[in-house]
Each structure stands twice: as C-alpha cells, then as structure tokens.
Amino acid sequence: MPVRLAEEWFAICGGCEVTILDIGEPLLDLLEKVNIVHMPVLMDHKLFGQTGEGTEMEIPEAEVGLIAGGIRSEEHRKLAQEMRKKCKTLIALGSCACYGGIPALANLYATEEILNKVYRESVTTETNGMPNVDIPAMTDRVYAVSEVVKVDVSLPGCPTTPEMVAGALTALLEGKPFPLPTKSVCDDCPTIREKKSVSTLKRRLEAPEFTPGQPLNQMRCLMEQGFLCLGPATRTGCGGSEGTPRCIRAYMPCEGCFGPLSEKANPMVDMMTALSTIGLDPKQISDRAATFNRFSGAGRLRPAPRR
Amino acid sequence: MEEQTITAGAAATATNEQFEPLILAFCCYWCAYAGADLAGTSRIQYPTNVRIIRVQCSGMVHPNLVIEALTKGADGVLMIGCHPGDCHYLEGNLRAKSRADAISLMLEDFALEPERFRLEWVSAAEGPRFAQVMTEMVEQIKKLGPSPFRAA
Numbered sequence: 001m002p003v004r005l006a007e008e009w010f011a012i013c014g015g016c017e018v019t020i021l022d023i024g025e026p027l028l029d030l031l032e033k034v035n036i037v038h039m040p041v042l043m044d045h046k047l048f049g050q051t052g053e054g055t056e057m058e059i060p061e062a063e064v065g066l067i068a069g070g071i072r073s074e075e076h077r078k079l080a081q082e083m084r085k086k087c088k089t090l091i092a093l094g095s096c097a098c099y100g101g102i103p104a105l106a107n108l109y110a111t112e113e114i115l116n117k118v119y120r121e122s123v124t125t126e127t128n129g130m131p132n133v134d135i136p137a138m139t140d141r142v143y144a145v146s147e148v149v150k151v152d153v154s155l156p157g158c159p160t161t162p163e164m165v166a167g168a169l170t171a172l173l174e175g176k177p178f179p180l181p182t183k184s185v186c187d188d189c190p191t192i193r194e195k196k197s198v199s200t201l202k203r204r205l206e207a208p209e210f211t212p213g214q215p216l217n218q219m220r221c222l223m224e225q226g227f228l229c230l231g232p233a234t235r236t237g238c239g240g241s242e243g244t245p246r247c248i249r250a251y252m253p254c255e256g257c258f259g260p261l262s263e264k265a266n267p268m269v270d271m272m273t274a275l276s277t278i279g280l281d282p283k284q285i286s287d288r289a290a291t292f293n294r295f296s297g298a299g300r301l302r303p304a305p306r307r
Numbered sequence: 308m309e310e311q312t313i314t315a316g317a318a319a320t321a322t323n324e325q326f327e328p329l330i331l332a333f334c335c336y337w338c339a340y341a342g343a344d345l346a347g348t349s350r351i352q353y354p355t356n357v358r359i360i361r362v363q364c365s366g367m368v369h370p371n372l373v374i375e376a377l378t379k380g381a382d383g384v385l386m387i388g389c390h391p392g393d394c395h396y397l398e399g400n401l402r403a404k405s406r407a408d409a410i411s412l413m414l415e416d417f418a419l420e421p422e423r424f425r426l427e428w429v430s431a432a433e434g435p436r437f438a439q440v441m442t443e444m445v446e447q448i449k450k451l452g453p454s455p456f457r458a459a
Contacts, residue, residue: 269371
C-alpha cells in the first residue's frame with residue numbers, strides 16, 4: 001500500500017514545492033511509493049469539503065505531512081495543528097517552516113507598524129482602509145512551524161535541496177531517522193584561509209579574486225577577501241553529496257539560508273566572533289540583526305525597544 | 308551560583324507587582340570582588356538585586372556570557388574590573404573594554420536597551436564606590452523595566 005502524503009503551504013514563495021519537482025528521476029521511484037492526498041499547489045482539495053459543506057477545516061489522514069512556510073495568520077496556525085493531528089510524521093520543508101525564513105524579517109517591526117505602512121502610509125497606495133472581510137487575523141509575529149506544533153524532521157534551505165527532500169522521504173519510508181549535519185558551512189568550504197582579512201568590507205556586487213578554471217581550493221576565503229559571508233554561523237548540508245556549499249560553488253558568499261548551527265545557536269553572536277577573529281569591523285555592516293538572521297527571524301528578531 | 312538558583316530568583320521577581328530586577332555582576336578577583344568584600348565588611352548597604360559572579364579577570368568575560376545572561380532572564384549585567392593600569396594581568400581590563408564595545412553593538416542587534424549592560428572600574432579599596440555603582444545600576448534597570456526576553 002502506498003504511503004499517504006499531505007502537504008500544506010503557509011507564508012512562503014512556493015520555491016520549496018518546486019524543489020520537490022526538481023528531485024528529477026528519483027521522483028519517479030518515490031511517486032510509486034506515495035499517494036498524495038492533499039497538496040494545495042497541485043490538487044483541488046478544499047478545506048471545508050468539496051462543496052463547502054463542512055464547518056471545520058479538514059485535512060485527510062496521512063502517514064507523512066509536509067509543511068512549507070512560516071505561520072503568519074490564525075488560519076496557518078489552525079492548519080498546522082490540523083496537519084499535526086492528521087499526519088504521523090511531520091516534516092518542516094524549507095527555512096520558512098524551520099526558522100521563519102525571509103517573511104520573518106517582518107518580526108523587526110510591530111504588526112501595527114507593518115499594516116500602517118502597507119495600507120495607509122505608502123505613497124503609492126490608495127488608502128481604502130484595512131481589508132477586513134473574510135480575512136484571517138494576523139499573528140503577532142511570524143512563527144516557525146516548530147514553535148506552534150511538534151515537528152519530526154526539519155529540512156532547512158532557501159529553497160531546500162532536492163537531494164535532501166528525496167533523502168528524507170526515502171529515510172522515512174524505510175523507517176530510518178534523518179539527522180541534519182551539525183557542522184558549519186566553513187567546515188565544508190574548500191577555500192584557503194589565512195586568518196586575516198582586508199580591513200574594509202566589499203559590496204556584494206564586486207567581483208572576488210579568483211582564477212577562472214582553477215578549482216575552488218585555489219581561491220582565498222571570501223570573508224578574508226572582504227565579502228560578508230555567513231558561513232561561520234550557518235549549518236552545512238546545502239552541498240549535499242558534492243560537499244562544497246552551493247553559493248561557494250558559484251563564487252558567492254554564503255547567505256545563511258540553512259539557518260543557525262543548532263536550535264539554540266545565536267547567529268548574531270557567532271558572526272560577531274567570526275568577524276573579530278579575522279579583524280573585520282562589525283560596525284561597517286548596516287542592519288546587523290537582519291543580515292545575520294536573514295533566514296532565522298522567528299523567535300530571534302524583535303522590534304527595537306520604544307524610547 | 309548554580310543556574311537554577313539564578314533563574315528561580317528571576318521567576319519569583321517577575322511575578323511581583325513591584326518590579327525587582329535581577330542583575331548579574333561579573334567581578335574580577337583582584338579588584339572588584341575585593342571591593343565587594345570591603346563593602347560587606349564595612350557594612351555598607353546596597354540593593355539585594357545583584358548576584359555577583361567572581362571571575363579571575365574582567366577580560367575573561369566573553370560577550371557570549373553577557374548575551375546569554377540577558378537573553379535568559381537577567382535584566383542587567385555589570386562587568387567590573389580594575390582601573391586601567393592596575394590590572395593584575397597587565398592589560399586584561401583593556402581587553403574587557405574592547406569586549407564591552409562589542410557587547411554594546413550586540414545589545415543593539417538584540418533590540419535591548421544599551422543601559423542594560425555597564426562596564427565599571429572598582430578598586431579593592433573602593434567599597435563605598437562598589438555600593439554606589441550597584442545602587443545606580445539597580446535604579447536604572449528599575450526605570451527600564453523587566454527585560455523583554457523574560458516574557459518569551
């Protein structure tokens with residue numbers, strides 16, 4: 001009997017669903033073993049019954065549940081709880097589900113402030129007041145799925161990697177655990193480190209120094225070249241079986257999309273330590289809190305204190 | 308002091324109507340801690356909100372410790388060392404000074420008021436000054452109110 005799979009998406013762009021498609025050929029083997037029972041992006045399965053006869057939101061029972069996206073509204077919260085009730089194993093798919101992701105940058109501002117900016121104060125907006133018909137209430141901040149319900153497997157990344165999704169699903173089908181790596185991106189980065197840096201921070205658009213055609217282990221660490229790289233405070237694993245992190249492969253510094261090294265780690269503290277080790281002045285970075293927590297704002301970013 | 312004792316204190320004070328802050332003071336062994344001793348033996352009165360943690364040198368207080376304290380229940384943190392030039396380890400307190408700068412930056416990043424952290428110099432002979440620093444800090448934190456991390 002095929003394993004039943006339910007998927008739900010909240011505050012997200014849809015990129016992680018594309019990642020599932022991006023699994024490629026192994027997906028054909030996986031699809032034979034799973035039966036998708038609920039997936040808004042793929043199929044027309046209504047939450048209140050197909051003709052709207054239901055009174056409660058309902059999701060069919062499933063062995064494996066996938067949730068992509070963080071929790072931004074009361075509807076999301078309800079659906080997350082419903083998913084937890086109906087799914088034996090719950091997977092948080094992508095950094096938005098794991099740590100809030102990009103939408104959680106909104107946690108730097110109070111909800112009231114955001115609504116005012118979008119619906120009242122923005123110059124290009126015609127002010128017709130707040131929308132209030134048939135709209136679920138916003139939560140006070142963006143939550144990671146694991147802050148609302150228990151999550152069994154986390155697959156971080158923006159988007160997460162096809163290899164990881166396939167690996168996790170295969171492991172679950174075989175009844176094996178799927179632990180995440182605990183090392184940092186730097187541990188998998190092949191570039192040369194000399195433990196000192198140029199003193200000024202370079203803009204991201206400037207080109208790093210490297211010889212085209214040469215392997216990456218001939219290039220100097222991008223942070224030491226003056227590019228802000230979140231490698232020291234970011235979980236590795238994006239490189240998959242190839243090892244080398246995704247962005248580094250493209251000669252770009254790490255953006256931090258795999259989130260902090262552990263649930264309790266504090267990327268802000270880790271990055272400050274890393275910057276001071278190689279002698280870069282953190283004062284050169286404007287908006288440090290958002291930069292260091294670009295993908296992990298849920299529970300980590302808060303509005304500045306009012307004076 | 309054990310972590311449990313410290314957090315138990317935090318929970319007890321958080322529920323009180325009158326806000327009683329919890330303040331950690333990292334005191335260096337050679338000057339500030341001796342200063343605290345002098346304040347004690349001289350029977351100088353100061354508020355009881357401060358928990359003193361003795362460290363060998365103010366320069367060994369890593370910013371992580373301060374941030375950890377502030378994000379896990381402390382309302383304020385003091386880092387107290389010898390006056391510049393008097394450090395038992397020659398320049399430990401200067402290191403503390405540069406660490407304090409980094410800590411101030413981090414408080415900003417964590418959306419905490421900068422007044423919640425303070426670096427002070429107190430010598431072994433300055434019992435009254437130690438008491439005065441403690442009183443000032445407690446008053447300041449009382450004005451600021453509980454740390455926003457307490458509720459979370």
